[in-house]
Amino acid sequence: MHIEVAKFILVAGEMLLTSGAEVYRAEETMERMGAALGYNVEAFVTPTGILLTVSYQGEFFTKVRRIRYRTQNLGRIAGVNAISRGLSMGTLTFEEAKAKLQELRVPAYSTGQKLIAVMVASGSLTFILGGSGWEIIIAALSGLIAYSVGFILERFNANSYLSSSLASFLVANCVYTAQVLLPNISVPTVLVGGLMVLVPGVAMASAVKDIVQGELLSGTSRAVEAIAIAGALAAGSAIALGLWR
Amino acid sequence: MSFLDISRQFMAAFLASGGFSILFNLSAKHLFFASLVGAMGWLGYQFVVPISGSIMATFLAAAIVSLLAEVLSRILKTPASTLTVPGIIPLVPGMRVYRSMEYFLHGNNVNGLDEVAMTLLVSGAIALGIAVVGSLFRLKKR
Numbered sequence: 001m002h003i004e005v006a007k008f009i010l011v012a013g014e015m016l017l018t019s020g021a022e023v024y025r026a027e028e029t030m031e032r033m034g035a036a037l038g039y040n041v042e043a044f045v046t047p048t049g050i051l052l053t054v055s056y057q058g059e060f061f062t063k064v065r066r067i068r069y070r071t072q073n074l075g076r077i078a079g080v081n082a083i084s085r086g087l088s089m090g091t092l093t094f095e096e097a098k099a100k101l102q103e104l105r106v107p108a109y110s111t112g113q114k115l116i117a118v119m120v121a122s123g124s125l126t127f128i129l130g131g132s133g134w135e136i137i138i139a140a141l142s143g144l145i146a147y148s149v150g151f152i153l154e155r156f157n158a159n160s161y162l163s164s165s166l167a168s169f170l171v172a173n174c175v176y177t178a179q180v181l182l183p184n185i186s187v188p189t190v191l192v193g194g195l196m197v198l199v200p201g202v203a204m205a206s207a208v209k210d211i212v213q214g215e216l217l218s219g220t221s222r223a224v225e226a227i228a229i230a231g232a233l234a235a236g237s238a239i240a241l242g243l244w245r
Numbered sequence: 246m247s248f249l250d251i252s253r254q255f256m257a258a259f260l261a262s263g264g265f266s267i268l269f270n271l272s273a274k275h276l277f278f279a280s281l282v283g284a285m286g287w288l289g290y291q292f293v294v295p296i297s298g299s300i301m302a303t304f305l306a307a308a309i310v311s312l313l314a315e316v317l318s319r320i321l322k323t324p325a326s327t328l329t330v331p332g333i334i335p336l337v338p339g340m341r342v343y344r345s346m347e348y349f350l351h352g353n354n355v356n357g358l359d360e361v362a363m364t365l366l367v368s369g370a371i372a373l374g375i376a377v378v379g380s381l382f383r384l385k386k387r
Contacts, residue, residue, distance in 0.1 A: 025324065074327040075270035081324050108270045121264025121334075124257040128287070128335055147268075188347070192339040197268060201337050205330055208372035212380060234346040241350055 002039075006054040006061045008098055009033050009041060012080050013050050014065055015104065019073035021080075022209045023047065023218040029084045036087035037094060047218050047225075070203070070225075079104040111151075118147040118197055126193030135185050135193075138178045142171045142194025150198060161232040164198050168236025171195055176244040191237060198233055200226040251291065258287035258335040266331040275327065278317050282332035286310035290336065300363075300370050303336050307374025310336075315382045325382075329375055338367040 009030050016026040026045045034041025034054060044051040050065045083100050086092030092100070109117070122143025123136045131139060149167035175190050203226040211219030262283025266276050290306035314328035345360030 021324075022326065025326075072268075072330075073270045074266070074330060075272045078272060078275065078323045078327045082322070085322065108272050109267050114268055117264040117267035119264075121261050121268065124260040124264065125335070125339075127257040128254065128261065129340055188340060188343050192343050196334070196337065196339050197265075199337055199339055201330070201334060204368060205326070205333065205372070205375065208376055209326065209379070212376045230342060234342060237343070238346050238350050241347065 002054060002056055002059065002061055005034070005037055005039055005094070006052065006063055008094070008101065009043075009054065010050060010052050010063050010065055012083065012101060013043060013045065013052065014067065015076050015101070016080050017045065017047065017050065017067050018070055019076040019080075020070055020203065020206055021077045022206045022213065023215045024210060024213040025077075026050070029080060033084050033087055036084070036090075045218070047221050072203075075108045076104050115144060115147065118143045122146075122193050122196060125196050126189055129189045129193060131186070131189040131193060134178075134182050135190050138175065138182075138185060139190045139193035142175060142190060143197050145174060146171050146195055147197050160229055164229050164232040165236035167198055168195055168233045169240050170236075172237040172240030173244075176240065195233060195237070198229075200229040203229070246291065251288070254291055255284050255288050259284035262331045262334050265334045269331060271327060271331065275321060275323060278321060279328050279331040282310055282313045282317065282328050283335055285313055286332050287335040300366050303338075303367050304370040304374045306336055307333060307371045308378050309374075311375040311378035315378060325379065329379075333371050333375070336367075336371055338364050341367065 012033060013026045013030045016029060017023070023045045027043045030043040030045075030050075030052065031041045038056075040055045042053045042055075047070065048067055050067065051062070052065070053060055053062045055061075080101070083092065083097050086100075087094075087097055119140035123140040126136050126139035146167045149170060150163045153163040153166065171194050172191055175185075175187055175194065178190070179185055179187055203222055207219045207222035207226060209219075210216075210222060259280045263276060263280035265283075266279040271279055286306040286309050289309040290302045293305050294302040296302075310332035311325070311329055314325045314332055317328055318325035341360050341364040345357045345364060348354070348357035348360060
């Protein structure tokens with residue numbers, strides 16, 4: 001039973017962290033879940049790993065979990081939060097909570113829906129930046145390419161710096177090609193809209209929230225990650241820009 | 246800016262935040278609210294930017310995003326960050342990053358550094374806007 005509880009809490013914490021939640025949220029949620037189940041939980045979380053000790057009547061269980069990838073999954077953060085809330089209020093039993101946690105692994109949207117969302121988002125961002133007509137259409141297609149490259153490379157375990165710079169390079173080349181055919185389009189407007197799907201905005205926001213909460217170690221390491229990805233994006237389009245000059 | 250322009254910008258920001266919410270796997274029942282938060286923030290930006298410039302406008306827009314997200318998150322019983330994250334998407338200074346990259350590539354380091362500084366200031370303004378409002382909501386009586 002103790003081991004079951006420790007595993008459950010660890011999986012919940014891991015889900016939060018791999019979904020891009022703030023470190024303080026992961027720690028708080030794990031401790032709250034443990035308290036709701038009648039266990040004393042001490043958690044030490046960094047963006048790259050979780051250290052968890054569950055104690056019960058003088059017995060201790062400690063588990064370490066390395067975290068090697070981080071994505072952005074707000075649905076899972078909300079889901080784990082709801083489970084923790086349910087456990088605290090007593091509306092969920094341990095077995096129900098375990099089943100619900102497994103349900104969260106199912107993605108909320110199909111790949112097709114996400115591809116449409118990418119096109120809508122990239123097109124609208126280009127409109128916001130002052131784009132119109134063809135620029136919006138090309139940005140929507142660029143967003144589609146950028147997202148697909150990331151999606152495919154993820155299957156091959158590529159790290160986010162490789163996929164960001166490669167996607168950015170490909171998209172920039174496509175936009176320059178489009179400009180040859182349609183000389184009136186503005187390359188920056190289209191490119192920025194199309195690449196926004198790869199910009200690490202969530203990582204940046206979490207970094208700041210962690211720093212404000214006093215989690216300086218996690219905050220700075222996440223901020224560095226965000227800046228490095230932004231740098232990879234800039235490098236990818238810089239190479240393309242240099243080639244087409 | 247005419248009413249038509251404003252409503253177009255509002256719609257575009259709504260769609261941008263909504264699209265990103267789907268990419269971030271936000272559940273369908275929160276989708277509308279996340280999009281609304283993003284659109285309201287961008288609307289605030291549009292109104293303030295002619296008066297006070299882009300840094301102050303970004304700060305206020307992020308504060309609006311955070312305020313709405315904190316209020317809605319209490320009604321919807323979900324973490325506020327699930328609404329702020331899609332909400333700040335229209336404010337992200339992507340164009341400045343591009344321009345600084347372009348300047349550096351052309352050997353124009355002074356203008357490049359200028360854009361980098363502006364990028365950092367604008368992202369700082371987003372972060373500060375969220376942090377200030379978020380911390381206010383977390384005040385507890387001891």
